[in-house]
Amino acid sequence: MASSADSSASFFRRHWEGYKEFWKERFSILDNYSRFVKRDEPLPSWSDSDVEEFIASDPVHGPTLKAAREAVKFGAVGCVIGAVTTAGFAWKYSRSPHGAILSYGAGAVFGWTFGQEIANHWLQLYRLDTMAAQVKFFEWWENKADGRS
Incomplete structure (x- = not known):
């Protein structure tokens, strides 16, 4: 029972x-x-100059974080190319506004994914621990924001 x-x-x-x-x-x-x-109080916003300062100050995790930030550019370019081309093809062959809009969104998602895959191989991110670099940056920023650095 x-x-x-x-x-x-x-x-x-x-x-x-x-x-x-x-x-x-x-x-x-x-x-x-x-x-x-x-956290009880959220971390304050950081700027590009703060990230560049961390990259310059940390010889281990700095280059990894820099490579991860460069990968975003690949994703953004892929997003734009994917969105425009799929929406263009949808518009050319169907002349359907809602189809073009939906394919624009889907193309953006697929393009972002494809761009990230290209970045992963181009920048060899699969060899790097990008999460550790991001956590180290957050720790560094937390210490700097709290005045402990």
Whole structure:
């Protein structure tokens, strides 16, 4: 027979808890950022000059962060190219405004993804730990914002 603790939780509640635990385990990598996101006071905004200062000051994680920032340019170019070309083809062959708009959005997403893949290989980001560099930058910025640096 089932114990009283098992019967007190509903069928859906038990499955929901299992589901949450499953995805929490898969995305445990996000715990690296939780101390920066779940602060009492949010971190102040930073500028490009602050990031460049960190890149110059950290010989280990600075170049990695610089490469990750360069990868964004690849994604942005891919996004623009993908959006314009797919919307152009949709407009050329269907003359449907809503189809062109939908293909514009889908092309932007696919172009961003393709651009990031190109950046991953071009800049060899698969060899770098970009998350560690980002966490180090957040730690550096937190210390600087709190006046501890």
